[in-house]
Amino acid sequence: MIKYIFEGTRTVFILSVAMALSVAESGWAGNEELNASESNKHSHEMNGRGPASDPLDPVPYRMRALQLRDTAVPLTTGTEFNPAISVILDFTYANFTDDIDDPPGFLVGGGHGHGHGHGHGVEEGFNLREMEVTFSGSIDPYFDALAVFNVTPDDLEVEEAYITTRMLPAGLQVKAGKFLSDVGYINKQHIHDWLFVDAPWMREFMFGDEGLNEAGVQLSWVPPTPQYTRFGVEILEGATPGVSSFVGDGRHEIVTLLPDAGSPERVRWRADKGFSDTTGPRLFTGFAKWAPDLGYNHAIQFGTFGGYSREFQAEEVHSSGRLETWDGDAWFAGGDVVYKYDGQGVMGHGNVVIQAEYMYRELDLRYQSREFESFSSLVTTDANDQRWQQDGLYVQGVYGFLPRWNAGARLDILGLINDGFENRGDSVDFGTSYRYTGQVAYGPTEFSRIRAQVSYNDIADGHDEWQFMLQYSMSLGVHGAHAF
């Protein structure tokens, strides 16, 4: 019986090859004919001709269908072997009533590793916030690649550059390179995916301006279940300010002038900081996502995530020569949910997106304050063990109230739990900060968008302020499909 099956398959194969060959020949002739009629095609389009001499179908379609057997033909426009290129420009104008205070307690080490000048923060006045240049394509049948460069007027940085596997069995996929982690929902989104001008506080202060964006490897698995589920683990270098801040070994060095009457002398003070130079990977994360099937109009996805960093190092250097260091480890965990409704309207009319995320982090640190006791050694003047416990969350919703238009509101809460330490080592509750944001956006096409946003910040230290922002973003070139 098996023999017959094989015989049959072989016969069919030989027959189809023979047919393909013979048809391929006639196909060539047909194509010439087609080219000849090409120039007349447009002039005939309006008045048309009889079906017997259809200029659009000069070769009987049956023959052409058999001729096109291959699959290795280019599948996207004008890219052939070149990667698809997209350029996204993001301009902002911002005006704040006051200098922006950061919510207190979140920057261990006096604010190092964080600053509004760099990254995705919005500055006052007119700004070209970023030009995001993306190259994407398939390297070979086994790998896809993506590279995202972020060009600002003074800087060029690699935002993401990674490969993903295409051909692993059993629903497995490996991503390797520098990439935005899949923990949570908003972390892996780029500026133009955000539904507001700026990122939620949670992402900015629990991770840092760049989010959790690290070099490393990710393994994820989608089991063949009727409901979408995805599990993943990531092994990362560990250099994200909020959860895996890293300094490494190095020497603390200052230069002073010793006042020697008449001829001051330059003196160099130098001593080891005492941080261990742990080679990466230092940060390990995991995530799970689950999305029940709610039909064509509704979609919801729940996620949970966590991570552990075996090193958390921060320092603050004072001009007096005093060195403060925090050294220990950190972990974080959280959950996210996103709901989308397809309003079935034109250009986003009636669509709803609601998303919320919560995240908690804990830093277990040894604090030391040290001063020079000689030109080459430090003495500890103050030390204690610190456990920082903090959290953040946001809830936001956006509704397409007209074709091309949407409006949204967002609530940021940072520090419902906000237990940290003042520099002298006193345990402190830094308090809870709130931000209330509203935005309206207009997108003439899916390739351009203008957005206006107002926020009121109620900072835990007693300050409050208003922020007004305008954003214009546009997309040039072949922009890839958006993940959910």
Added chain:
Amino acid sequence: MRKIITVFLLALLAHIAHAELQVVATVPNMGALAREIGGDAVNVRVLAPPDRDAHYLEARPSMMAALRRADIVVSVGAELEIGWLPAAIQGGHNRRIQRGQPGYFEAARKVELIGVGKPADRALGDVHPMGNPHFYMDPERFAEAGYALAERFGSLSPDNAEYFMANAESVDERVSGMMPKWRERAESAHGVLLYHEDADYLLHALDVPVLGYIEPLPGIPPTARHLRSIISELSGRDGVIWTMDFQPAEGGQFLSRELGWPSVRLPSQVHTDGDLDDYFSMIDNWVDTLKVSE
């Protein structure tokens, strides 16, 4: 003992040979074609409901779950689904349906498209330089895609290859049987004003002139100025206005009042469980509106 093993292996082989191909179709029309070609050897699931514009869908987890278990994804192609299908496939973690694999099928690659090679300039709207993707509105091209699909199904399930090809021939015969009737009914039709460049294929097949488009440029909603220019160009003539069910009705209604033409708004896709009969009645409904009353 050997007998038992042989029987067991044969049973297993038979099971493998007869297991249904799991087919995921992007839009209902492709689902109908897959159902017709695959018959009872396939199980078809459709990703997009009929009343949505397939240009503007979003990749969703339910799509990824369906694609994860698929043996083949059957798409229209020519970049119609470019905004969501690549992301859905990437999220599906299924090596069988990656681009370049036998389990990835783009029907538009297998038929002659119109509008190929238009400049890739978005100042001209949301253009498709690969050609107009809405070939499924032409029953003959639809049948033609059926042969290519039968061949692909056959390569995935060789035991059923002849069955698939026979089904493709039957689709072709039924279409060939209908075309003269539709052409006859469309004869002497004055022409059609379309909302978007989508029913062009059907009108070309029926030899009915396309009188213009309500969209000033593909993907750009109608402007007052463009509507005025349509009125000044077409007033005094006869025709009918076609709008797909997911496209905005207002432009067509306005022009219908101004020009005194009938305006119709009908589905361009069968329902998600549809088959060739449903496809024929969908085409029938459109052709009906071409009848000249005088």
